Amino acid sequence: MTGNETLNFKQLVDVHYTSLYRFAYSLAGNEHEAGDLTQHTYFIYANKGSTIRDTSKIKSWLFTTLYREFLRLRRLDKRVQAQDHEMLETLTPPVASDVVATLDGASAVAALGQLDESYRAPLALFYLQDLSYKEIAETLDIPLGTVMSRLARGKAHLKKVLAERVRPLPSTP
Secondary structure, eight states, X not given: OOTTOOOOHHHHHHHHHHHHHHHHHHHHOSHHHHHHHHHHHHHHHHHHXXXXXXXXXXXXXXXXXXXXXXXXXXXXXXXXXXXXXXXXXXXXXXXXXXXXXXXXXXXXXXXXXXXXXXXXXXXXXXXXXXXXXXXXXXXXXOOHXXXXXHHHHXXXXXXXXXXXXXXXXXXXX
16 A cells, blocks of 8 residues: 555455454454454544554554553553563473474464563564564564564564473483
8 A cells, every 4th residue: 555545444444454353362362352452443543543644554553553552451451470581581492393393373373372462462463464573663662673682582482382382302311
């Protein structure tokens, strides 16, 4: 979409709903909350979307709005717990190559849902929405270096979760 094209609301929903819902699901981990987040994002757009001057930025605006709404709800719920991620990273067991072959998409998304939100959001945007590092930085309103760091650490955490879901390698004496 170029900077001067406009879509009516129904077309906008048709074009972006699926990818927004997937992102919301990857953040929330359940269908109900993902649906609520997606609908609320479109509600916000209906009220504030007219302020967007460059329509080529609508997709980014929608993802950013959804992400910020998710964070706002998490702060209200106080369900996010601080973890010592550096310590967890050192405990990551190796994953056998035959384990990787047994994974499916549902397992990967479920494992993604177990990660801390600070890692889950960049990983979901990178792998599920095919956004570039720069687009992720703009969407999450964080520096590019932070995106790269969170992706690297998130991959390590995801590897650990996937290994625990399937089976870790036997330890050597």
